[in-house]
Amino acid sequence: MKDQPNRVSQLFNIQYPIIQAGMVWCSGWRLASAVSQAGGLGILGAGSMHPEVLREHIRKCKVATDRPFGVNVPLLYPEMDKIMAILVEEQVKIVFTSAGNPSLWTSFLKERGIIVVHVVSSVKFARKAQQAGVDAVVAEGFEAGGHNGREETTTLVLIPMVREAISIPLLAAGGIASGRTMLAAEILGAEGSQIGSRFAVSTESSAHENFKQRILDAGEGDTIVTLKQLTPVRLIKNKFYQQVQEAELKGASKETLDDLLGKRRSRHGIFEGDLDEGELEIGQVSAALNKIESAAEIVKDVWDEYCALKKSMCA
Known part of the structure; x- marks a missing residue:
């Protein structure tokens, strides 16, 4: 064509x-x-x-x-x-x-x-x-x-x-x-x-090979948008996400959530391959990859x- x-x-x-x-x-x-x-x-x-x-x-x-x-x-x-x-x-x-x-x-x-x-x-x-x-x-x-x-x-x-x-x-x-x-x-x-x-x-x-493999392993429903009080972000559910969810359910302030997020979460997850404590940002279409x-x-x-x-x- x-x-x-x-x-x-x-x-x-x-x-x-x-x-x-x-x-x-x-x-x-x-x-x-x-x-x-x-x-x-x-x-x-x-x-x-x-x-x-x-x-x-x-x-x-x-x-x-x-x-x-x-x-x-x-x-x-x-x-x-x-x-x-x-x-x-x-x-x-x-x-x-x-x-x-x-x-x-x-x-x-x-x-x-x-x-x-x-x-x-x-x-x-x-x-x-x-x-x-x-x-x-x-x-x-x-x-x-x-x-x-x-x-x-x-x-x-x-x-x-x-x-x-x-x-x-x-x-x-x-x-x-x-x-x-x-x-x-x-x-x-x-x-x-x-x-x-x-x-x-x-x-x-x-991206770190750990992160790439986690994306390939992701299934339908494994990503979610969270941190809506700060800046909404779609990421893979992991230990860090569970910490965010628990904090939000307890009514955590923006300041508390900001402290939890820190300054290097995405680097830890995406670039350094920490699949537990890192922020694993990826789209829903990861389930198809x-x-x-x-x-x-x-x-x-x-x-x-x-x-x-x-x-x-x-x-």
Whole structure:
């Protein structure tokens, strides 16, 4: 099937409208460059990087691929001035912002020739992102791993509503890990898909092997959204989650929950492989994953299945 360029592939100058999510502790230069080399858009996850570490990953990514890649920046994280300065200094061309107000940095980035995409979990914030001047929006459903929307709107419901609310390019995220789900998202109104969990268990993912295996072992219902008093996050149920649940049932304050969370829970779980005390962030679609593959194999499999199914629908 001949590739059909759409607004997403044209915006990023990529072969396939397949975007790798910028996941903390998973999305280093090896994964981002591999996805980009395979024809998608690789994303560095700045949320788990100190500013100078981010600079190092940007430079290594440029050496590893001459194709476009981006950086995901959670706007609520500290040292934002330093991070933005590095993005400009290192001539990053594409930035995905999340977890914050897009109006804070969109103009700054666009004035310097950077394409800006913002991740949202509701129609309200999709409209605000478009008003802020972003070039595209990622609408992420409640199925997604990591930090999540308080509205609890699923991908199936969210994508059509956002499509009607905005005119700029729309990417779907949350529960997408195959060509079949990518095509479903397109039918709902998306022009491309952002994939997280499947890339989290890729060969090039910087996640610990313990974490990857736990994802592959996950069954239906093994993930849950918790810590809603702080910032909702979807994770695999484990000893840490049980501690959070017990604290919440006892009416723990935000301060108590914040102390319980600490500052390194996601690092312990995802990067260091502590399956008991770590925060194991992953999406519901983990229940459908059963093997570790290279990023190139994932991109090819997703695209081939998408094309085959689309062709059969039009036959």
